[in-house]
Amino acid sequence: MHITGGATATHLLSRASDDVPVDTPRLPAREAAERELSKPMYHENDPNLLERGLNRFWDWVGGIFDTASGIAPGGVLGLIVILLVVVGLGAALWWRLGTPQRTPGSSDSLFDDRPRSAAEHRTGAEAHAAAGRWNQAVQERMRALVRSLEERTILDPRPGRTADEAAAEAGHALPDQAGALRAAAREFDDVTYGGRTAGRPAYEALRDLDLQLEHIKPRLSSAAQGAAE
Template identity: 40%
Template sequence: MVLTLLFEPLDPDAPEARRWLEDELAKPEYRSAQPTPFDLAMQQVRDWFVSLFEGAVGIPAPLLVLLLVIAVVLVVLIGLLVFGLPRLRRRQRPPAPLFDDDDRRDLTALRAAAAAAAESGDWPLAIEERYRAIVRGAVDRDLVQVHPGTTARGVAVAASTPFPDHAESLRSAASEFDAVRYLGRSGSRARYEELVQLDLALAAATPADAGRAAMAAPR
């Protein structure tokens, strides 16, 4: 009698069978097996590729290859438009103007101008241009931010955070820049060479805390 009850076949009516099925499908293992939005999107892309070649039995193989290449190029172009151009725009952003004279020259141009001034013996201009090169190098590396009203000393203070070992040299270079630009000092070859060495040392140095955001130079 007991065995008969244990093995008696189940014969539910329609509503009860529906309820059993709904309870079974509601279990977590069934929900986790459902396709994700990403899966559905990839399925649509696959179906689109397949639709390109439906009924293509009589199309020559070179034409099929061409169609496939065109489809791949379209996908790549869409990817560039969506993801690539913003990064490209960030890389091509215009250089920030230095100090209050809207100087937007790049690092190479500033170093070349400083070398040309030194070649002609114009030490005030050579010192000024080399300090601008030092500032441009820090700005280009996203270590210092400059704004309208930023002073040479403000840049030196901000740059001392990523380059603590060169803090004193940075302050001295800023003072020399102010002296030749605003106080009419004559400068010298020795002072210019000190700025050249500082520029090269900073370019080769690893910032003390490269993971931090750029320091805003005080005005």
């Protein structure tokens, strides 16, 4: 069989084209794969956003636990013992010290914005006590006590004064009652800032101190005594 030169060339080109593999460019192929995988049918069982967040959180906690257990003596068992000891110490401190108290600052004024007389504070304190509202009764009685000292000029009226400051200042003029004044201020702070609950005995002790101070004359300083003489 005789094959012409043109037919031979055509036949060779056809065979060459069949032997060369088809090479699709990488970028279009990747984009096509991403479009295919982005279809909802491939993501019906994927975890939602909350589940993914929780999974990452627990993975993070697990990593911390694994690291700590590798450092702690005895491995996981040693870490558990250490955690139990820490929890036990925290519970013991909480039971011993009670609820942490907020330290009164300069903004913890004894009085509110509306000035009232000692008699008005005493009336309010007795009303609270009659209703069994001992916290409010203690607060009002302490205000009555300090206002009375101001009215008698034992204390200079000063806005923003705290119960502790009033007790410390009054203790200089009334040294025999300094301890009782500090205890009264501490009781006021406990129920006002420390989350403690007062009772009848606390209020009655404060009321008795208030009435006692009404009949006690302040001790003059040496300078004041010299001026009086």
